[in-house]
Amino acid sequence: MKLGRLNHVGVAVPDMDAAIAFWRDTMGATQVCEPFDMPEQGVTVCFIDTPNGGTQVELLAPLSDQSPVSSFLAKNPLGGQHHLCFEVPDIASARSEFEAMDKRILGPTRIGAHGTPIFFVHPKDMGGILTEIMETPKASH
Amino acid sequence: MKLGRLNHVGVAVPDMDAAIAFWRDTMGATQVCEPFDMPEQGVTVCFIDTPNGGTQVELLAPLSDQSPVSSFLAKNPLGGQHHLCFEVPDIASARSEFEAMDKRILGPTRIGAHGTPIFFVHPKDMGGILTEIMETPKASH
Numbered sequence: 626m627k628l629g630r631l632n633h634v635g636v637a638v639p640d641m642d643a644a645i646a647f648w649r650d651t652m653g654a655t656q657v658c659e660p661f662d663m664p665e666q667g668v669t670v671c672f673i674d675t676p677n678g679g680t681q682v683e684l685l686a687p688l689s690d691q692s693p694v695s696s697f698l699a700k701n702p703l704g705g706q707h708h709l710c711f712e713v714p715d716i717a718s719a720r721s722e723f724e725a726m727d728k729r730i731l732g733p734t735r736i737g738a739h740g741t742p743i744f745f746v747h748p749k750d751m752g753g754i755l756t757e758i759m760e761t762p763k764a765s766h
Numbered sequence: 767m768k769l770g771r772l773n774h775v776g777v778a779v780p781d782m783d784a785a786i787a788f789w790r791d792t793m794g795a796t797q798v799c800e801p802f803d804m805p806e807q808g809v810t811v812c813f814i815d816t817p818n819g820g821t822q823v824e825l826l827a828p829l830s831d832q833s834p835v836s837s838f839l840a841k842n843p844l845g846g847q848h849h850l851c852f853e854v855p856d857i858a859s860a861r862s863e864f865e866a867m868d869k870r871i872l873g874p875t876r877i878g879a880h881g882t883p884i885f886f887v888h889p890k891d892m893g894g895i896l897t898e899i900m901e902t903p904k905a906s907h
Contacts, residue, residue: 704894
C-alpha cells in the first residue's frame with residue numbers, strides 16, 4: 626500500500642448541535658455540511674470542511690447506546706479524536722494487503738459516509754489509532 | 767478566527783524507530799522526514815508527509831519521563847492520537863481571540879516544530895481535543 630490522502634479526522638461528540646456551534650464559533654468553520662444519520666453505523670455524521678478541500682473533520686454523535694462511539698464517549702465524556710481515515714485507490718486490494726499483514730479488520734467492507742467503500746482496522750494493530758481505509762471518491766480527483 | 771488548514775495530526779509513539787517502520791511498511795509512507803529532538807518540548811519529532819502537501823502526521827516520542835507525551839503514553843502504551851494542529855495567519859491575534867473566549871492556553875507562545883510560533887489550548891475547553899494553533903509558514907503558501 627502507498628500512503629494516501631488523509632481524508633478526514635473522526636471526532637466523537639456527545640452533542641451534535643453543541644459540537645457544530647463549537648466548530649463554527651470557536652474554531653471559525655464556515656463550511657459545515659448538513660448532519661445526516663447513518664443508522665447502520667449507529668451514528669449521526671457532520672463534516673466540517675477545512676480550506677481548499679483539505680482534510681475534513683468528521684463529527685460523530687451516537688444514535689443509541691449501542692453506537693460504536695458510545696463506549697468511546699463513556700470513557701471520554703467531552704468527546705475527542707476517534708479515528709483517522711486515509712484514502713486508497715482500490716479498497717479490495719488494500720483490504721487484501723492488511724489481511725496479509727495479519728491486521729485485524731473490523732467487520733466487512735461497507736459504504737462509508739462519503740458514499741465509497743471503507744473498512745476499519747483495529748487500533749491495537751495500528752499504533753493505537755483506529756484507522757479507516759476509504760476508497761477515494763472517483764469524482765473528487 | 768477563521769478555521770485554517772489542518773497542518774498536522776500529532777501522534778504519540780512509544781518507540782520512534784518502530785513507529786517509522788510502521789508508517790513506512792504498513793501504511794506505505796514514502797516521505798518520512800529525519801527525526802529531530804526538541805529538548806525544550808521534551809520530544810523527538812518526525813513528520814510523515816501525505817500526498818500533494820496534505821496534512822502531515824507528526825510522530826512524537828518522549829525524550830524523558832517528564833515529557834508532555836509521557837503521561838499520554840502511560841495511559842495509552844501503544845500510542846495514539848495526541849493533538850490536532852490548525853494554521854492561522856497571525857498567531858498573536860489568534861491567541862487574543864482564544865483568551866477573549868476564556869479558553870485555557872497552555873504556556874507561552876513558542877516556536878514549534880515547523881519553525882513558526884505556536885500555542886496549545888486545553889482539551890477540556892476544546893471538545894476533548896488538545897489543539898495546537900500554528901502560524902502558517904510564510905514560505906509555504
